[in-house]
Amino acid sequence: MKNVAKATDNNEIVQSLKKLSDKELFLEYSNAKSIDLRNELVSRHLYIAEILSKKFLNKGIDYEDIYQVASLGLIYAIERFDISKGFEFSSFATPTIIGEIKKHFRDKGWSIRVPRRIQELSKKVNTAKNTLHQRLQRSPLVKDIAEYLECTEDEVIEAMEASQVYTPKSLDITYDNDGEDKDIQLMDLIGEMDKSFDAIENRDFLQKTMEKLNEVEIKVLKDRFFNHKTQMQVAEELQVSQMTISRMEKKIVEKFRKELNKTIE
Known part of the structure; x- marks a missing residue:
């Protein structure tokens, strides 16, 4: 096999490379990490x-950006590929390229799915803000941006609000506390579920369902599930x-199940 590394003329190198098979090219590249070979x-x-790249169309990031990332992933795959392992290069390169694309989506993509129309308008709004400034x-007003882009003010506001989900904010971000010694973190401003709400809902559900049981069923329910008595x-x-008692238990459980399904529906 002709040693490409010894070729001196650029045209000769190009012509020599085109005559080589993929296997020969990878073997040459493993011996001499030449830019021409790569x-x-x-x-x-x-x-x-x-x-x-086309598999990720219309998912929030421009095709050109995805294609560049995929091309970079292809280079990584070429650098790492070992022809001696016996694998097809396409089989080796595919997961490497997809991994790079998904990584790019994690780093640069919208954290919440936003319609493409809004994504595109959001980009135009950002560009318009800089131009108008x-x-x-x-600082341009919403009215200024709407007139510049020939759209409604509501559309501008919608695009500006949507842009906030492009990158999620860290809960550790701090805000000035109006002169207080200690700043406030975002996590301190976000409400959380009150655990007592679940207890209230459960108690209310039990009371309403028990109203549909007769006296004997109520006694069986209390003795078996609250007083822990045996059947x-x-x-x-x-x-x-x-x-x-066993049959009554099943009947009671079935009544609770039906009432629960009603609340879910």
Whole structure:
């Protein structure tokens, strides 16, 4: 096999590379990390990056940006690929490229799914704000931006609000506490669920459901599930068989299940 590294003329190098198979190229590249060799490998396999990039269309990031990230992932794959392992390069490169794309989405993507129309308008609003700030020598008003973009003020406000979800704010971010010694963190301003709400809801559910039980069913319910008596003990007190108590339990549980399904619906 011709040693490409010994070629001196650039055109000769290019022509020599095109005559090599993929396997020969990777073998050459493993011996001599030549930029020309890598460029030829990238050129031959750039279609993989293009195909994988198209799988992420309309997901919040421009195709051009995704394609650049995918191309970079292709270079990483070429650098790491070992032809001696016996794998097909496409099989090796695909997860590497997808991994880079997903990483880019985690770092640069919208944290909440926003309609593409709003995403595009948000970009225009940001550009308009910078342009109008220079033109007006002040911070532009919503009215100014709406007139500049020829859209409604509501649309501008919607786009500005949506842009806040592009990157989630850290709960550790601090705010000035109006002259107080200690600043306030965002986590201190966010309300949290009161655990007592669940207890109130559960108690209310139990009371309403128990109103639909007869006296015997209420006694069985309390003795079995609150007083922790055995079925035999409850049966002796009611002078019935243990099987009867077992059937009543199932009937009571079924009534609770039906009431629960009603509340969920």
